[in-house]
Amino acid sequence: MTPPQESSPGSYSLLIFLFGLFLLVSPFASWWMGALLPWYFPFALWLMIIVLTAVLARRLVHRNDP
């Protein structure tokens, strides 16, 4: 039997994008903007998006290597 199809990289990147929108343009964003959190908090969120993208990119680079 054929193994189940692996999800496409596009779907993962869309998920990260949606997660990024949740962090940056959603009621959650309004909450952290109004909560007077430490000044580096937005940078931590940003770093989280970058790390997720890096994990995906690493898989893509390996996948596309001959």
Added chain:
Amino acid sequence: MTLELGTLFSAAVLYLLLLFLIAHATERRWISTRLTRHPAVYVLSLGVYATTWSYYGSVGFAQTQGLNYLTIYLGVTLAFVLAPVLLMPILRLTNTYQLTSVADLFAFRFNSQRAGVLVTLLMLAGVLPYVALQIRAVAESTAVLAGDSSTPLGVAFWFTALVTVFTIMFGARHVSPREKHEGLVTAIAFESLMKLLALALVAVVAVWMAFGGLGGMHDWLRQHPEHLEALYRPALEGPWSSLLVLAFAAGFLLPRQFQMLFTENLQPRHLYTASWAFPLFLLTLALLIPPILWAGTAMGADTPADYHVLGLSLLSGSPALAILAYLGGISAASAMIVVTTLAMSSMMLNHLVLPLAGPRPDRDLYGSLRWLRRVIMAAVIAAGFGFYLLLEPTGGLVGWGLISFLAMAQLLPGILGLLFWQRATAAGFIAGLLAGGTVWLFTVLLPPVTGTSAMAWLGFTAGHGTLAMDQSATFWSLSLNSLFFVVGSLMTRPDRQEREAAAACRELTPLLPAGNVTQRSPEQFVEQLNSTMGPAAARAEVEKALRELGLGWEETRPDRLHALRTQIQRNLSGMMGPVLARMIVDEQLQLDRENRTALAQNVRLIEDRLETSQTRLRGLAAELDRLRRYHRQIIENLPLGVCAVAQGGRLVRWNPAMAALTGIPGTDAIGRQLQELSPPWGPLLTAFIDSEDNHLPKQPVETGSRPRWYSLHKAKVAPPGRVRTGHDTILLVEDLTELQLLEHELTHSARLASIGRLAAGVAHEIGNPVTGVSCLAQELREETDPAIVRDHADDILQLAHRINSIVQSLVRYAHGGDPEQRGSRPVDLHEAVAEALRLTMLSRRARQLRFENRVPVGQTVLGDQQQLVQVFVNLITNAVDACGDDGLIAVTSRDQNGWLEVHVQDNGCGISSEFMDCVLDPFFTTKPPGKGTGLGLPLAYNMIRNMGGDLQLHSDPRGTRVTLTLRACRQQQPEEA
């Protein structure tokens, strides 16, 4: 502390000279390519995004708009998150179709020169304020450091002049902008590094000076919570979302970003690295902004917040730090101007200049293009300088940058349509762009120039240059743009070329070639292109395309010539833009659309496409592709030679076994006409495919030093689809050489064995005449009568002749013959039967039986004389063994519609029905041990089959009849014996 204007100017000049050196060293390969082609260089080169707006202006932006300054980087991060679905498809398109700019991309997708012109004009109008912003930042930063409140126009001018020289030197080296500017990219990467280092150093020094360290800064923030609130509050109230959208678009649509991301990309996988590394670079830059702002506030820096970076470096009292900070700004400004100008030059050349004054055959095409590009570069920078003089130097640096960002954002609906909406049309795109561009022009671009807002009725009551107005302009321009784009697209229909381009952009399989190229050789390509490009450029372009495809000037295969045409179009697209390239190629290298190519002829093209899109296939398509690969692998791994011939006689499949059999590699064979193959294969396969036979057994073929034998088979293949216009043909070639050689040896052995069995009879047959000779010789010794002597001599000669005849028959029979001389020739059937009877009669047993050769004299069949005699010897010997003392063996023949039926009939005991199925098996015998090998009948059967005939057995207790069916030869009229 202030710095001398001369010092600053000298530092700037020396710095720009260093950039010259880096670029030059890279192009001369003085710096290792392992370094210059490292993904980090690509990532850092993308740092051209961070201009003086980021370097200087972000601090001022953060002061007035708090966290909103982050949107300019966060939007880019979100765009890079979508690299696999947004950026990678664009990269594939630009690489595949040699598209050099965003205008090329849209002109290609919508197959519209107007679209290209419009995008170019919008880009030009959008980037000029941005170029002006860089010049202004350099001028103002010089003023800040020199302590001179008046803007030094001279500095702005000389900076502009130096950057112009640098741009022309390293940006217009190549004829085609598709050729990579490695030197320039390395220099830009160095500038990004410089920006980051300078900003980081200033931030560290400032925090240390103002707060004594990070802990002190946090304590200060706790004591002054209003600064933290000032950071967060504007994000809640301000245009956070609309700025994110603008930065999202700018991240890959700004001309400089497009140039670095796509045009200068050396390895597609570097884009994946950049998808996280470039946002990390931006995060590092952005992270330094709040500490610099707060340090400036805490220390009471007297510079505007836009120039706190310089103010704080002055406060440190270190001229070195001040100069480093200044050079960071120079880096930001020069990198932006250089790359933007490079990108704009190819856009303007392809979409504004060349459509008006296309290439002329009487001029050096490459030289003209190079000079035109240089002139355009100088003109763009000069126009930017003009804008610097024209625009009001009031407001923050960010305001001018946002003008450019909003212009780029007008391409966002188009790029989404380009990638994801196949129904989008040129008319819709142009309508949307005009609508959005008009709103942008009157609300964002003109007010800073004219001082009034011409579109107050749309709700733009705020003064120009404010973020509120930009937010409204973003909303209205993009909304109207999208609305007109969608409605315009739905109201119009794309033409064929637009549909093809749309399919290519969506990574759907484009339509297959609509016909063969009318030119028959690369030389004819040159002749056709001469009239447009001139002889030198035409030859150079054809030669370049041939080299890239690995083809030679002697190429004539239609599919390769089609690939050559496509490659030339792509290369010209990189040089002159997609629309002009398509126009030239369509006009000069026309397709014969009347004569459409069959599916089989496009097999290679389809397979190439499937290979390149393998990793992108999903679901059922991926399963089908796996199935296709499996089936193809079966054909590739078959130990039989397989080739497929399309209806026109062109080879479309040539498996490795076929290549090994023929010594002709698949790359040489596929695409050629069958008869173009070198002998013996071309003539042999052509004759076979033209013949009515579907099988050709054991064909001797001269290949090199020794003959080989091949069996050929063919089958018709109907192409898929409802319309059946003809058939393709599959040929199978089976190498039977080893089997044939084995068979020869076996036949020879069997023949020698039968001679052994005949040996006693031979001795008897020879013994009698020898005795006669001996007697006659004794009589001769005493005889003196010349007449009697002559009679005896004649008798001796007769007896010797008889011995010789017996010996010759044996020798002929024993000799295997030369296999190389074998083949179907006319054979006298009567003589063959007679020869076989003579041989068989040598046996003692045979002499007791009666033989009748009733085959008409002169009747001939097609076959091998030697083998036919052996067949009859084997059959008659078997018959002799089966008959009693009154045995009768008769050989008769009958003409049967071009075939001769030869019957070998005996009146022996017959073959038992239980053995009938086995007698043709090798080594099966009913004779006692030592009397038979069991090979006679199977070999006879094989030999008859090899002659294209048949052998059948009929047996009952009254005797056995062997029927041979042989191909009759019509050369002679048979006579009754």
